[in-house]
Amino acid sequence: MGLRERKKLAARAALSWAALKLAMEHGPENVRVEQIAAEAGVSPRTFNNYFGSKEEAICAIGLDRQERVRAALLERPADEPLWDAVIACVLEQYGGEPDREMVARVRMQMRHPSLQGEHLKARAEIERVLAEGIAERIGADIRFDMYPSLVAGAVSSATRVAMNHWLSSEPPAELIPILTEALRSLAAGLPQPPRRKKPLC
Amino acid sequence: MGLRERKKLAARAALSWAALKLAMEHGPENVRVEQIAAEAGVSPRTFNNYFGSKEEAICAIGLDRQERVRAALLERPADEPLWDAVIACVLEQYGGEPDREMVARVRMQMRHPSLQGEHLKARAEIERVLAEGIAERIGADIRFDMYPSLVAGAVSSATRVAMNHWLSSEPPAELIPILTEALRSLAAGLPQPPRRKKPLC
């Protein structure tokens, strides 16, 4: 890979990190594109060569996970059931210690209205790659078979629901158990549940 | 309901319809807020009292479906299995003849990058209301039980996947069968599928 490609990747990463950092510090509304560019060491005009908006830059951080998930999925044992493999790969992504910074970051991206749209677009992109990985694993073709996309969509959706639940949990709970429960019940086919306990109202 | 409320609803609807109409005619990029306001008979400034952007106005059209779905869900026979009720309600929404205008509208909202974010936000809102309806139906509480949100998310996701598949179908296929297949296999729990036929490449 030539110097050019490396510099482009570096510039993109630098802009994205700078955008996220400043947004976390001052709130997304109080960050100017000018600041982000300065922090990343490029001109303001260059920012828009990489991102169409500051929101896009802020939410682009998680996008490099997509290829990792896909790769991880293909490295699972070939005879492992699909659902087990998918669940293992997703949990792997959030396996680290419950980072305090991640809480704030996810909360910001999911709750702040000006970021929601871009956040959902980023999730959709990850979902697309996940669907490709699933298709590759089971030997299907996304163009003709909806199954891989359905699984990827359900997994992505369950992940989002779990994170919402986690962010709302009072007192603060652990992400992993919540995420695991969501994915497990999804893998179990979301059968009509036993009548749950009444709300506490 | 007083005159004020009625006028507000009317203005909002007029703006949203005007935005959609102009976007369909000239493409979202070539529509000015000024035009939308003029078409709706209000001042440009007033536009932003109702919507934060023209993209939001364009995508707001489908938002009144949310309450209809919720209501429809609660009117299904009480002893009907949840999945059957949900599937029936969703299909009901798209039950009409395959409108040529709807094809173009959905394609525009899903494919045009500048609309994707708002479109996904609108879907999220619908999903939230659907989750509330499901919770109400099975006597659960969204705050403590993820099940309703998981079902709503999976259904919403499957609907989106089906629509994508439909938009990409070559030659153009019917929406209803595709949507039905997606929801049925979801309700069946997305079991690991039999090995499908090879891609035609």
Place this chain on the structure above:
DNA sequence: CACACTTTTTGCGTGCCGCGCAAATTTTCG
């Protein structure tokens, strides 16, 4: 290294947008 070629960065200009503010207008209700 020199040099021509390609690609990226940068500065500048332009049109559009979101929104705060306060005055004008409209609706509500006693």
Place this chain on the structure above:
DNA sequence: CGAAAATTTGCGCGGCACGCAAAAAGTGTG
């Protein structure tokens, strides 16, 4: 009707996305 409350509107400002062309940086060859 008349005062109070809510909405619309005009105005202005800061900011943003992007086209364009010049400058700068990287690439490959002799």
